[in-house]
Amino acid sequence: MEQKSTSNVDPVHQLIAEIRSLEIKKRQLQLKLKLLQDGCNHDFLETAFIRKCKKCNWTESLYY
Template sequence: MDQAIQLRDEIQRLQELTREHQRKLLALQKNCAHQFQETALSRTCVKCLLTESLYY
């Protein structure tokens, strides 16, 4: 039982950390002066890794 509670708490902590990192990445990508490298289907910024699909 103790191990299950510890695992649940660790999952919760890691999920919050993931959300925090996602917010930071989004802010970084919004403020980036993008330099895209393109393929036939997508383009990816080499600075912030923002990826956009070119397939419509």
């Protein structure tokens, strides 16, 4: 038997709310990653088109 939601929130709005909270979470994680990358003493691994830090995964395009 399926577990019924306790609230009356319809699935559409439930999904929208869930997506919104995941987007907030994503932004928080991206910010956290950015802070780590900003503080990283980069150790780049260069290829013809990009350079990528081995430590924090920061990538920079060298191709213009």
